[in-house]
């Protein structure tokens with residue numbers, strides 16, 4: 298069976314009960330969530346000032362929060378069954394990728410900005426799978442930032458929340474990620490994908506045809522161990538390409554500014570690897586714009602073709618795929634009812650995203666799990682996305 302998300306109101310009610318068992322009562326506790334995401338197209342373009350088209354999932358990170366009258370921050374993760382206690386303005390002494398580093402990083406930054414002025418107690422629960430490339434970390438940092446906003450009652454510019462969360466990943470966690478993940482976790486809308494210009498941060502919500510097609514995520518189970526270092530390596534390669542094109546046009550600031558024509562004229566002199574990295578980014582940006590046109594015109598075949606091309610480019614030019622992801626994409630493309638398939642997220646493991654005719658979705662995922670097991674002797678987990686949610690408070694239901 299595909300792994301299903303639980304109803305948000307049921308999770309919020311269970312969190313309040315757990316909170317009461319933990320702290321004696323749940324008076325004044327507010328529950329907020331922020332969703333994980335899947336990127337439909339536009340991979341490794343965000344940190345090149347380019348275009349992306351992610352959507353939120355139906356799975357989120359939930360935060361149950363209330364203020365304290367002293368300067369203690371009492372944080373508890375249900376997923377890890379761990380508690381960390383801090384003083385206001387202090388960072389935890391946890392390793393960079395530890396959940397408390399993300400949470401403590403956000404709280405420290407917000408304390409510095411004067412948004413966090415008292416202690417708090419915070420219970421955390423996430424249903425976004427970890428290490429699957431579905432951005433559980435952005436869901437976590439955004440959920441904490443939105444929870445604080447909800448508690449203090451002073452709204453913050455949503456784009457500023459996304460920048461803050463990216464800053465926490467850069468500074469405290471050490472991954473030089475782009476703006477896409479926190480931006481869509483904060484600003485994604487139910488029933489829509491989000492078309493984002495990562496330079497201007499202009500965006501548009503694009504309706505998803507969820508009545509006709511399902512988004513099926515197939516998790517290869519390959520964890521992205523090297524993802525951090527390889528990711529930073531790709532960023533450095535893009536910077537090298539930018540330096541090359543700047544010699545021809547000093548106004549170029551990012552690969553976003555290199556047109557396909559300029560690339561063709563001036564690619565000589567670039568080392569082969571750097572040329573391929575740049576080609577991927579330049580063509581992928583154009584593909585996102587094309588894919589958005591197709592989606593808005595209701596052309597799912599055309600949209601799927603863009604997804605397929607994106608995968609080939611990530612595999613051959615940007616080299617961030619792996620045999621398991623390539624196998625899942627190849628098998629999907631041979632299955633009837635599949636509009637398009639590609640790896641999604643940073644790469645080197647994680648999930649494929651498949652756009653599948655709604656009525657064919659069940660046969661499709663059953664077939665994928667079967668074929669994957671025969672080929673790799675391991676189980677693929679399937680996430681069937683038939684609806685998606687947005688960030689915000691979950692109001693208490695008294696019915």
Ligand code: GLA
Nearest residue numbers: 340341474475476477642643
């Ligand atoms: C990771 C990063 C994103 C983005 C993708 C690749 O998910 O967190 O910012 O760069 O990789 O598209």
